[in-house]
Amino acid sequence: xxxxxxxxxxxxxxxxxxxxxxxxxxxxxxxxxxxxxxxxxxxxxxxxxxxxxxxxxxxxxxxxxxxxxxxxxxxxxxxxxxxxxxxxxxxxxxxxxxxxxxxxxxxxxxxxxxxxxxxxxxxxxxxxxxxxxxxxxxxxxxxxxxxxxxxxxxxxxxxxxxxxxxxxxxxxxxxxxxxxxxxxxxxxxxxxxxxxxxxxxxxxxxxxxxxxxxxxxxxxxxxxxxxxxxxxxxxxxxxxxxxxxxxxxxxxxxxxxxxxxxxxxxxxxxxxxxxxxxxxxxxxxxxxxxxxxxxxxxxxxxxxxxxxxxxxxxxxxxxxxxxxxxxxxxxxxxxxxxxxxxxxxxxxxxxxxxxxxxxxxxxxxxxxxxxxxxxxxxxxxxxxxxxxxxxxxxxxxxxxxxxxxxxxxxxxxxxxxxxxxxxxxxxxxxxxxxxxxxxxxxxxxxxxxxxxxxxxxxxxxxxxxxxxxxx
Amino acid sequence: xxxxxxxxxxxxxxxxxxxxxxxxxxxxxxxxxxxxxxxxxxxxxxxxxxxxxxxxxxxxxxxxxxxxxxxxxxxxxxxxxxxxxxxxxxxxxxxxxxxxxxxxxxxxxxxxxxxxxxxxxxxxxxxxxxxxxxxxxxxxxxxxxxxxxxxxxxxxxxxxxxxxxxxxxxxxxxxxxxxxxxxxxxxxxxxxxxxxxxxxxxxxxxxxxxxxxxxxxxxxxxxxxxxxxxxxxxxxxxxxxxxxxxxxxxxxxxxxxxxxxxxxxxxxxxxxxxxxxxxxxxxxxxxxxxxxxxxxxxxxxxxxxxxxxxxxxxxxxxxxxxxxxxxxxxxxxxxxxxxxxxxxxxxxxxxxxxxxxxxxxxxxxxxxxxxxxxxxxxxxxxxxxxxxxxxxxxxxxxxxxxxxxxxxxxxxxxxxxxxxxxxxxxxxxxxxxxxxxxxxxxxxxxxxxxxxxxxxxxxxxxxxxxxxxxxxxxxxxxxxxxxxxxxxxxxxxxxxx
Numbered sequence: 001x002x003x004x005x006x007x008x009x010x011x012x013x014x015x016x017x018x019x020x021x022x023x024x025x026x027x028x029x030x031x032x033x034x035x036x037x038x039x040x041x042x043x044x045x046x047x048x049x050x051x052x053x054x055x056x057x058x059x060x061x062x063x064x065x066x067x068x069x070x071x072x073x074x075x076x077x078x079x080x081x082x083x084x085x086x087x088x089x090x091x092x093x094x095x096x097x098x099x100x101x102x103x104x105x106x107x108x109x110x111x112x113x114x115x116x117x118x119x120x121x122x123x124x125x126x127x128x129x130x131x132x133x134x135x136x137x138x139x140x141x142x143x144x145x146x147x148x149x150x151x152x153x154x155x156x157x158x159x160x161x162x163x164x165x166x167x168x169x170x171x172x173x174x175x176x177x178x179x180x181x182x183x184x185x186x187x188x189x190x191x192x193x194x195x196x197x198x199x200x201x202x203x204x205x206x207x208x209x210x211x212x213x214x215x216x217x218x219x220x221x222x223x224x225x226x227x228x229x230x231x232x233x234x235x236x237x238x239x240x241x242x243x244x245x246x247x248x249x250x251x252x253x254x255x256x257x258x259x260x261x262x263x264x265x266x267x268x269x270x271x272x273x274x275x276x277x278x279x280x281x282x283x284x285x286x287x288x289x290x291x292x293x294x295x296x297x298x299x300x301x302x303x304x305x306x307x308x309x310x311x312x313x314x315x316x317x318x319x320x321x322x323x324x325x326x327x328x329x330x331x332x333x334x335x336x337x338x339x340x341x342x343x344x345x346x347x348x349x350x351x352x353x354x355x356x357x358x359x360x361x362x363x364x365x366x367x368x369x370x371x372x373x374x375x376x377x378x379x380x381x382x383x384x385x386x387x388x389x390x391x392x393x394x395x396x397x398x399x400x401x402x403x404x405x406x407x408x409x410x411x412x413x414x415x416x417x418x419x420x421x422x423x424x425x426x427x428x429x430x431x432x433x434x435x436x437x438x439x440x441x442x443x444x445x446x447x448x449x450x451x452x453x454x455x456x457x458x459x460x461x462x463x464x465x466x467x468x469x470x471x
Numbered sequence: 472x473x474x475x476x477x478x479x480x481x482x483x484x485x486x487x488x489x490x491x492x493x494x495x496x497x498x499x500x501x502x503x504x505x506x507x508x509x510x511x512x513x514x515x516x517x518x519x520x521x522x523x524x525x526x527x528x529x530x531x532x533x534x535x536x537x538x539x540x541x542x543x544x545x546x547x548x549x550x551x552x553x554x555x556x557x558x559x560x561x562x563x564x565x566x567x568x569x570x571x572x573x574x575x576x577x578x579x580x581x582x583x584x585x586x587x588x589x590x591x592x593x594x595x596x597x598x599x600x601x602x603x604x605x606x607x608x609x610x611x612x613x614x615x616x617x618x619x620x621x622x623x624x625x626x627x628x629x630x631x632x633x634x635x636x637x638x639x640x641x642x643x644x645x646x647x648x649x650x651x652x653x654x655x656x657x658x659x660x661x662x663x664x665x666x667x668x669x670x671x672x673x674x675x676x677x678x679x680x681x682x683x684x685x686x687x688x689x690x691x692x693x694x695x696x697x698x699x700x701x702x703x704x705x706x707x708x709x710x711x712x713x714x715x716x717x718x719x720x721x722x723x724x725x726x727x728x729x730x731x732x733x734x735x736x737x738x739x740x741x742x743x744x745x746x747x748x749x750x751x752x753x754x755x756x757x758x759x760x761x762x763x764x765x766x767x768x769x770x771x772x773x774x775x776x777x778x779x780x781x782x783x784x785x786x787x788x789x790x791x792x793x794x795x796x797x798x799x800x801x802x803x804x805x806x807x808x809x810x811x812x813x814x815x816x817x818x819x820x821x822x823x824x825x826x827x828x829x830x831x832x833x834x835x836x837x838x839x840x841x842x843x844x845x846x847x848x849x850x851x852x853x854x855x856x857x858x859x860x861x862x863x864x865x866x867x868x869x870x871x872x873x874x875x876x877x878x879x880x881x882x883x884x885x886x887x888x889x890x891x892x893x894x895x896x897x898x899x900x901x902x903x904x905x906x907x908x909x910x911x912x913x914x915x916x917x918x919x920x921x922x923x924x925x926x927x928x929x930x931x932x933x934x935x936x937x938x939x940x941x942x943x944x945x946x947x948x949x950x951x952x953x954x955x956x957x958x959x960x961x962x963x964x965x966x967x968x
Contacts, residue, residue, distance in 0.1 A: 035577065
């Protein structure tokens with residue numbers, strides 16, 4: 001029986017404000033909901049999706065699985081052997097895209113990677129080969145991998161290998177090259193390629209030895225500490241990078257490697273505030289992969305961009321991508337670059353926001369808000385706003401400024417469609433001309449259209465004409 | 472030469488009541504010939520050509536439509552300034568000035584996380600109500616759905632879902648409730664007492680509540696269940712939940728179940744269910760052979776051991792100029808309309824209506840002038856879904872009824888017009904101020920008498936006595952009992968024969 005007559009009356013008013021006023025005049029406690037109509041074109045599909053009898057239990061299971069994952073760094077190894085990637089095959093960020101439609105930064109990264117792999121003598125020759133269809137492109141996500149910005153992975157590159165010890169599931173990500181003129185931002189100059197060579201020849205093997213010697217590194221535990229140290233694990237990874245170095249340096253020193261190599265590796269890692277991003281991302285993917293393929297679940301399991309399109313994948317709709325043209329971030333620019341130099345949004349790194357970090361943990365990293373002239377109060381407001389569109393609060397990622405409340409995690413497509421609130425993403429900005437490199441950093445959202453598209457597909461996947469039920 | 476501005480503003484939203492107020496403000500600005508400030512729904516876009524505006528391209532329900540025609544450019548600029556001021560004042564009050572203040576929640580679930588559970592009161596447009604109600608139920612809230620135009624299959628899904636979690640769905644189209652002493656929707660502040668109400672009828676419940684108030688009998692709670700709850704499709708799902716909740720409430724000694732005409736098998740099932748409860752249940756089901764609301768209330772008062780009072784009546788100041796002719800009922804309350812039809816059809820013969828007692832008496836509600844169609848006696852429920860799409864309930868917006876009153880008074884075939892006026896929270900702040908002059912004008916035309924049933928409680932913000940006096944001064948015969956008003960209207964017609 002309902003407790004309606006036994007509770008202290010608290011009216012939650014969703015709709016006409018005059019009804020709230022009348023209740024307040026009678027001294028009732030009233031909370032007003034700031035309601036607005038759902039995204040255009042979703043009212044008809046919201047009903048079948050919300051009344052899908054599987055939804056509530058399916059989302060609960062998706063959340064449970066996501067939160068149960070512990071990501072351990074267990075190995076560092078070449079992509080060719082690890083993923084079975086053959087010469088001429090390249091992975092890239094975001095949903096599938098052809099060379100013809102590829103954005104400048106992705107083209108630049110593919111050109112540089114082809115030269116790096118010895119498939120072409122120059123970036124120009126590589127572009128010509130790519131234009132003739134000589135290369136095979138596939139999303140990183142299709143092979144359990146993620147890549148920041150262009151996200152290009154070729155067989156000779158070394159990967160971090162992350163594993164959930166409870167399930168044995170694995171995810172992969174390349175090693176971070178640093179900021180500025182780097183391949184992932186579309187640069188392919190000789191110094192870029194030289195650095196890649198050193199990373200595959202020295203850094204990768206050294207890290208592999210250190211990780212094996214040290215044993216698994218608990219990346220999830222480092223992420224939990226980062227959030228309490230001013231990092232949101234997307235655009236700011238300073239404390240995470242230093243904690244990783246703290247954990248691995250003794251084993252690197254003991255690895256028997258050349259002291260000069262170890263010194264350069266330690267300086268490279270410690271001097272690159274973003275080094276840990278390439279561990280944060282596969283840790284987030286590992287958590288979200290656990291929530292995939294649950295029929296009826298409306299939780300987003302991937303957000304990814306290729307510089308042309310922004311795509312999302314949803315638990316209840318398998319590997320289907322819902323994509324729309326990517327937006328261009330707003331933010332601050334390096335040197336003489338300006339808004340006209342920036343490529344549309346690119347990279348798999350929005351996997352961090354999908355898992356409750358990045359823009360969703362902005363309240364933990366108010367310094368990031370300054371990228372768009374925001375205040376610490378704005379950073380708090382951003383995280384608070386994300387609770388409106390998420391299914392859970394992450395029990396490990398706790399924000400000091402919010403009284404150690406867990407970050408908002410697990411984006412619900414139905415909540416995005418109902419509230420019109422779009423996920424907040426912190427991101428770097430690549431130059432739109434191939435070969436440029438990084439031009440800035442800022443904030444961006446997905447194009448709104450991907451959420452109604454996902455909702456329509458969820459509606460097609462519902463099991464219907466049964467009353468909604470709890471499991 | 473006039474000046475015109477049509478615009479669809481993206482990302483701006485305000486509820487329809489607020490926008491209707493803004494539209495009204497703009498129309499009163501100097502030199503304004505036509506104005507529509509509304510969300511760009513299909514319906515509102517459809518209004519534009521009628522008003523001589525060309526609909527803006529690409530406008531959709533998430534755009535705020537601003538369409539103004541004024542006598543010249545200066546008047547137009549002034550009118551647009553009024554629009555901006557009206558909307559920005561609202562925006563400013565919503566922001567509240569403190570940048571660190573937590574933003575208001577955008578969903579019921581978010582509101583529950585911030586402020587705890589309770590009763591969700593949902594009044595968003597009908598097509599959006601399901602999502603909000605489902606959200607509230609998932610968050611563990613009981614739900615009152617004030618919205619109408621919610622499909623019946625959605626009502627069934629919500630009520631079945633609620634039953635699994637021991638929650639109540641009051642509505643859709645639940646206009647009235649009293650919970651914890653707080654009147655919700657169209658309601659009243661009444662003394663606490665032993666009577667619990669379950670109502671598949673908003674104005675029917677208000678009639679019973681106001682009569683109980685006059686008799687000095689207090690109320691423990693009034694749980695609306697939605698006007699369709701006792702239909703065959705819904706089968707009394709929420710009525711059972713509400714009866715059970717009141718039965719378990721130690722403050723409730725007597726339950727009165729009020730309903731629009733129910734499906735016979737549903738009524739029978741509820742009588743069986745009521746018989747299994749510890750608390751006695753009185754039924755006030757509108758229909759032939761059933762006691763009217765006043766009679767059922769009198770039975771309840773007697774059952775409590777209280778004296779049944781003489782119900783208030785404020786006779787018209789002029790002698791009634793009734794002549795033989797037809798009765799017109801122009802109602803804001805559907806149940807009050809039903810009750811009047813049951814009484815009048817017994818005395819005068821068939822009554823045609825947009826909510827007919829029998830299907831063959833059906834009347835299109837917008838038929839221009841009833842007498843001209845040879846309709847005979849007729850009553851219109853202006854609160855019916857079809858007449859409230861895109862506009863406020865007639866208890867708030869009386870304009871359709873006022874127009875109709877003038878038209879009926881001008882019809883020589885019509886001799887008596889019967890109106891209801893419902894006071895209380897949520898209703899028009901001063902209905903007699905608009906109705907009084909309209910009634911006086913109708914009477915001045917010489918052809919009709921006007922009878923009013925005035926449903927109000929002593930503490931209503933409009934002032935029961937003041938409203939009665941104003942209507943009486945306009946020349947109407949005013950009754951606190953709707954049944955008594957209907958009988959008096961019949962008396963006038965029969966007496967003139």
